[in-house]
Amino acid sequence: MNELNRYTRKDFLRTAGSTALFATLGIGFYGCGSSTDAMEGTEVRPPSGGSGAIEISNNGNTITIDLSVNSVAGLNQQGGWTLIRDAATLAVNVDGTTIRAFTSVCTHAGCSTNWQFSNNRFECTCHGSRFDTSGSVVRGPASRDLQEFSVVRDGDLIVISK
The missing domain is CATH 2.102.10.10 (Rieske [2Fe-2S] iron-sulphur domain)
Structure with missing residues (x-):
């Protein structure tokens, strides 16, 4: 099995989901600041x-x-x-x-x-x-x-x- 196949669909979804969650939270906190x-x-x-x-x-x-x-x-x-x-x-x-x-x-x-x-x-x-x-x-x-x-x-x- 080569290196590309070791990254499973489950791993991909976990990483993408976490990234999307943190990006959403970051935008929310940015709106709480004052300019x-x-x-x-x-x-x-x-x-x-x-x-x-x-x-x-x-x-x-x-x-x-x-x-x-x-x-x-x-x-x-x-x-x-x-x-x-x-x-x-x-x-x-x-x-x-x-x-x-x-x-x-x-x-x-x-x-x-x-x-x-x-x-x-x-x-x-x-x-x-x-x-x-x-x-x-x-x-x-x-x-x-x-x-x-x-x-x-x-x-x-x-x-x-x-």
């Missing part, structure tokens, strides 16, 4: 509270951001945004000069760390609620707007008061 190509805004990833460009006051009600520091300089541009996890706050540059800030606690189920921003919309990726740049609900399941915080900008300094 930054679709993201219009620029997420700013600041250091945690108390270090670098962001300082959170002891009472947790005031956040100061220095836009001259490279790690948050993207917030200077329209569509630049950040999630300040330690202070449960979202901040976005709406038009190139105006910064708005909101709670990052979704009004639907209380998720606070899973946010994306594109097409001038914040999306809580826990359940898909979307909010516009004024904090208003544009798609549920959330039924209440995000709480907005006071923002004062003085040059490169931004002070957010809760």
Whole structure:
């Protein structure tokens, strides 16, 4: 018996079936990922509270951001945004000069760390609620707007008061 005949139909079907299964699973997992190509805004990833460009006051009600520091300089541009996890706050540059800030606690189920921003919309990726740049609900399941915080900008300094 030569080498070509040792590969049985059963072996072929087992190998082809396994390959097809893994290819199908791979495509499914690829769809679960997120693409930054679709993201219009620029997420700013600041250091945690108390270090670098962001300082959170002891009472947790005031956040100061220095836009001259490279790690948050993207917030200077329209569509630049950040999630300040330690202070449960979202901040976005709406038009190139105006910064708005909101709670990052979704009004639907209380998720606070899973946010994306594109097409001038914040999306809580826990359940898909979307909010516009004024904090208003544009798609549920959330039924209440995000709480907005006071923002004062003085040059490169931004002070957010809760």
